[in-house]
Amino acid sequence: MKKIITVVVMAIMLLPISAMAQDIFDKYNGNSDVTFVSIQPKMFQMIAKMGINVDDAEAKAYMDMVKSITSFKTIVTDNKTISADISKWVKSRSSSLEELMQVKDNGAEVKFYIKEGKDSDHVKELLIFVNGIDKVMQSNGVDINGQQRKIETVVVSLTGDIDLNEISRLTDKMNIPGGQHLEKKK
Secondary structure, X not given: OHHHHHHHHHHHHHXXXXXXXXXXXXXXXXXXXXEEEEEOHHHHXXXXXXXXXXXXXXXXXXXXXXXXXXXEEEEEEOOHHHHHHHHHHHHHHHOOOEEEEEEEEOOEEEEEEEEEOOOOOEEEEEEEEEEOHHHOOOOOEEOOOOOEEOOOEEEEEEEEXXXXXXXXXXXXXXXXXXXXXXXXXX
């Protein structure tokens, strides 16, 4: 009986940790206060196939990089409560990642985290977190319904076998806020 009580108490204690570990993308998928994008591996395979006969070296390198991506997920929001939740999730998630860089400017912050891959030039995961972007950007975003939306927080997760040397190109092509800072890092 004592063992059962111990197990129940431990399970109750771990409940907040498991709730926090819930994937933030799953949690806010379908929430009207966020713009949510998730691209699955099949889409990356289709994009890569479109570039097979490309003669331009830069376009070919881009297509090779796209082939190596297995998942792309992003959330964009202006909701302060959701932004705080995302910040908390990123903080808990960052303990299993290596911080690549951090940029703070006029109240906005951009953080890049990675999980190292097969060697020091490759990553299994890239997590980009941008918070307070509304303080430095005058332009508003447009949501899927064509409505103007102010942007407070952006979180992006890329997984796959991604060449670290190509990340700045990728973030530039995807127009990810803060991506230009990676070019300065190299």
